Amino acid sequence: MSKNYSINMFKPGLKVIIFKEPCxxxxxxxVKPGKGQAFSRLKFKSLxxxxxxxTTFKSTDRLEKAEIKDLKAIYLYNNHSFWYFMDNTNFNEIIVSKDLLKNTRFWLIPQCKCVLTIWKKEVISVSVDNFVNLTVIKTSPSIKKNSINNSIKLAILNTGISVKVPYFIKNNDLIKVDTRTSKYVSRIK
Known part of the structure; x- marks a missing residue:
């Protein structure tokens, strides 16, 4: 297979190098206008x-294929600076820094499955499931008379993140959270 893509090969999900970084x-x-050269309008996300x-590319432009590898892994533990994962295929340990994880670290609980994206033998991102179940470790108690006016409150979860939850959620409740929006979805019974 060719290492370059012409504009007629561009499609959503294709991983390419744009401006010297994987996207x-x-x-x-x-677009093929009546007059002039054909072009392609691309919307892309930097990995x-x-x-x-x-951006727009002319019909003569070509994009280099990004040698990206998605690796299925299991999150093991962290020491507050580095997060440790295990490759599902060969059981090797992979270490990822806190800086790379950003907010993804709040969705990682021991033994959860995730996908590590690797480019040039370096992990460039960690993806988790869209929904995770986490335990509420601290929230203010519900006050019945305020339940009409204050239908939401803040709760701190076992990974350290704060999310808004309905007033009926208590300490030690297990809740489902959307990792894409950081929003409460439901209580798990």
């Missing part, structure tokens, strides 16, 4: 910074 194409719109950018 994933979010959308591609091919390093997470920025979403739109």
């Amino acid at each position: 994933i194409i979010k959308s591609s719109f091919f 390093l910074s997470g920025k979403i950018v739109e």
